[in-house]
Structures are given as structure tokens and as C-alpha cells.
Amino acid sequence: MHLKPVPDPEASALAAQEPSIAELERYATILRINCVRMLAVAKSGHLDSSLSAADIVAALYYRELRHDPTKPDWPQRDRFVLCKGHAAPIQYAALAEHGYFPRQDLMGLRKIGSHLQGHPDMNRTPGVEVSTGSLGQGLSMCVGICLALRLDGLQDTAQVFGLLSDGDCQEGETWEGAAAAAHFEVPNLTAIVDYNHLQTDGTTEEVQDTGDVRAKFEAFGWDSIEIDGHDMEAIVEALQRSRTLRKPAALVCQTKKGRGVSFMEDRFGFHGKPPSQEQAEEALEELEAKLAEQDEALAAGGGGE
């Protein structure tokens, strides 16, 4: 396959740093802690769906995305679309940590007067490219963004990353988008599937088996690979590789819903349910212990790749 050169547009201040794998893992823990805190205060939202995507989102925002929080509409920026809009807390945490808005805004999640809606809203929250929340629409929106970038001569510059859920893959429209991306030969689209196998009514296998999602994307004409969605090194490598391809790329990430919080991890029954006070405390205790451990390892010089 022909590879395209990785472009080097005018780098933003953040792009100058390149965190190591260990540092990215630590950032993922920070995002998870933010999510637990937000949900504990909001008493509403999708915590486990946010946690399963934490490693992917950390890899994107801290390393792979070329973005500039001081210029959210920088035309050359990479685009991130949270197709699985219900995982909004994880994106909000990443945006706040990068200074798109003050960290304290996170505590307003889902409350009247806050700009942090239950699902991402492009007209309210800086850094949100397009509003999502109705499963299935995101991938086609990404294709539209890619086509606009093509017309602006930016298709070899700006990559568009869409993060989908297994629910997205049950929606027919996702496959309309997959077909369109292949038909219009968009080279700058990366679809990341957070395949955590759990949905509102049960496991995806019980509810409506999504099957071999990797093979499905491949059959639609995409480059398609499957990775462990909690293996930071694999995530980073796959994201970087996708940018070099001359066709749309699918990364099917096998993940665990609720990842990082033992009582929730890979367990059915937490979708769309906020943690109780006790659950939140237990989750924070575990995640903060993890963070301390990661801090210690990094201080000891374990941060190199």
C-alpha cells in the first residue's frame, strides 16, 4: 500500500511535547479520575462508557491530535468526533485538562447553566467539532468533514478521528458512512471502535451481536485492524499508522467497559448509571492509588520508551 507522508503543519505549542507511553497511561488515569468526580457530582451520565475509552482519548489528546486549545478553530487542526456522544465526560475531561475551558466547569456537567451538555454540543463547548449523541450519525459526519477538508486542500494535513461504540456499529447509518468513506476515497479518516461488548440491555452478543467488526470494515474497503484498546503502545502505533494510509482506517479496539474501576470493569448493569457516593469513593480510591503508583514509576525514571 502507498503511504502518504506525515505532514508537519505549523506546530501548536502542545505538539512540541511528546509524552511517553508511561506518561500517556498516567494521563489516562487523570482523565478517569475526572470522569468519576464529574459523574459523582452530576449524579447522571455514562461513566463506564467513558472509562473504556480513556486510554484511546488520552492517546489522542495528549499525543496524536494536532490541536491548539488557544485556537480551537485552527483550520489545519486534526478533528476529533465523539460519535459515541454518551461518553461526553471523557472528552470534556480531556478538553478541560488541555485548557479549552476551566477545570471547574467539569463539575457543572448536565446542569442548567453549564455549557457541558449530556452529549457534546458544538455550539456550547469549545473544542467540540460537531454535536453528537444519536448513535450512528458520527461516522457520516466525519466523512462530510473529510470532504470539506479535501475541498480546502487539507486532506493530507488534517486527520479526522471518529470514536465509535459497539452501539454505533449496530446502527445502519454507520455503514452508510463506511461505504461513503470508501467510495469517496477519503484518506484522512480514522474510525476507532471502542468495542466494550456491553450495552444498555446486556452484552452485545446477547442484545444484537455486532460480530467481527474488523472484518466488516475491511469488507467495506477500509484498512482495518484490531488491537487491545487498553494497550497504550498499540493504540499510539495504530493511530500513527492510520495517518499514513491512503484509505480510511478502522481501529477496532477491544476494551473493557468501566476499565480502571474494578467493581465496574467488564460488568453489566452500569450503563447510564451514575456511581453512588460509596461507589464513587471506592473508584476514586483505586484510581488515585493507581495515579500515585504511576507518579512514582515516572519519578524513578520509568517514563522512557
Next chain:
Amino acid sequence: MAEAKTDPIATRHAYGDALVALGEAHEDVVALDADLAVSTQSIKFGKKFPDRFFNCGAAEAGMMSMACGLAATGKVPYASSFAVFASGRSYDQVRLGIAHNELKVRIGASHGGVSLGEDGASHQMIEDIALMRAMPKMQVIVPADYNQAYRAVVDSYERIEEPLYMRFGRPSTPIVYGEIPETLGDGVDVLREGKDISFFACGHMVWRALEAAETLASEDGVEAEVLNVAVVKPLATEAVIDSLAKTGVGVTAEEHRVTGGLADAIREAAAEQHPVPVFALGMNDEFGISGTGEACMEHFGLTAAGIVDRAREALLLKPIVSHPPIHGSGASGSGAPPAR
């Protein structure tokens, strides 16, 4: 500017012609279609600007979300299909991706109503005006003829920043506007003045309303006022109320369900600002049927004769005592409460 048409021609041709003019004038205009580009006439744009034209195949939901992505990245997408797919099939995509985001997307919905004929109920969209009128932030335009449709499409680029739904028809229909109008204005034009009864019509029913007014004048000595309501939302209520205040009774005519469409837009305004009887002619609680376009219109009574019959019934029930109108805030969005 294109030349005004004089012979009968379908409003969808105005969409295609005006789209080309927009493409020439504005580099950010892009067009999308869903395998109906010849029917909707977006093919004309596609031939002229192949790089800016995206045929999405029979995938209307995906098309609307792609339009959202294009608009979010600075383009002005015109997305077209049959009205049934452009509204019903892709309602959720239009709702969240386009209307909720208040994106500058224009939807070209062709083959509205039963006059598309032979394809029958599956394709005859008779509730799209209601759907799109109910959708927050969406404006709804139903032009009366080619010349007005051309103006509506050309003006749509700059008319508003919010999304627009424009409904066009399949069959050739008579010309109502002798010239391409200078402007779409507030969307309500008095085409014929009268003192006895107000006709509010849109789309294919406008020329029929003019014909009905002619019949009433010659056979009954009744002077009907004919208003073309091309912009159904936001409704220019002042023009509507002024007419009702003058005549005291109204009849609406649309190629659409009598629920939620033009009839209800007029009745909402009347009920709040000048409660007089307003009778509706349109599709009742029924789906369309196969036949030629004209036969379908006749089957459902959507004809000049149908308007005359409805007017004669209405005139019998016209209140004898009139009262002054309670003028609201003028051209408020339909459904908005009157100013207090």
C-alpha cells in the same frame, strides 16, 4: 440571472437551475444527492461542479450527516432527495446534525405531495411540512412556481444562517409570477385582492387558488383574496391577520396533511390574534394513491373546484359581526405567543 419562465414547468427545475447559479457565485456551495440527482435536478450542479457534488447513493441518513460535517467545516451544503426521504427517512439526522447545530444547510425536497403520481403512497410525502415546521430552528419554504422557486433558492444562500427546508414538486405547473420576483420578502404575497374571503395557499395549490377566485368572482360575485404563503415557517402573521381582518373568513389549500402544515400555521395565528373561521383543504387522515399526478390531485379534491366548494361552505359560516384583530408582534415564528 436566469430568464423568467412563461410556460408550465416543474419547480424542481428551478432548484437545479438556481443551484448552478449559486455554484458559480459561491465557491463554498456544495451539493449532495441520494441517487435522485436527475429527479431533483441537482445533476445540473453535479455536471458543472463535479468536485463539489457528492452522490451518496440511496443512503439519505448518511447524506444528511455528511451535510452536517461539510457545514461544520465551512461549506454551504444543498442536500436533495424526494421529500419523503429528505424529511421522514432522515429526520433524526436533520434534527440533531443540522437543526440543533443551527448549521447553514439547505434541504431541497423534491416530489412533495401526491402530485408525484404513479409511485403512490410510499413516495407521496404529505406530512413533511408538519415535520419540518415542528423542528426547532428549521425554516420551511414552499414556492408556488418556477420563478418564485428560482428566487427562493438563489436567496437561500444569504437569507438566514440557520437551516432551510425547501419543497419542490414533480409535475409541470403553470407560472404564477410573470417575472422572477426581486425577493422572497417575508414569504406572504397577496396575489389577488378581495374583501369576502381569504385564500391561503402554498406550492401547487397557489395557481389553483387563483383559478378558484376567478370562478367565485364570475359565478358567485364573491371577491376572494389570494395569498401565496411561500414561507410557511416563520409565518409572516401580520399579512395573514390583515387579510383575515378584512374578509372575516379563510380557506387554506395545500398538497399536504391538514394537520401540522399550512392550515395549522394559519389557524394558530388566527386563533391567537383574530379568531375567525379558517377552513382547510388538504389531505385528511389518509395516505396517497397511485395514478397520474393530476388524477391524484383530483382524487383527493386538491383542485380549483375543491377550493371553490370549500369556499362556498366557508362563506355560509362566515360570522356576520366582525371585530378588530388582536395584532401580535408581527412576523413571529409560528407558535410563538403574541406580544402582550
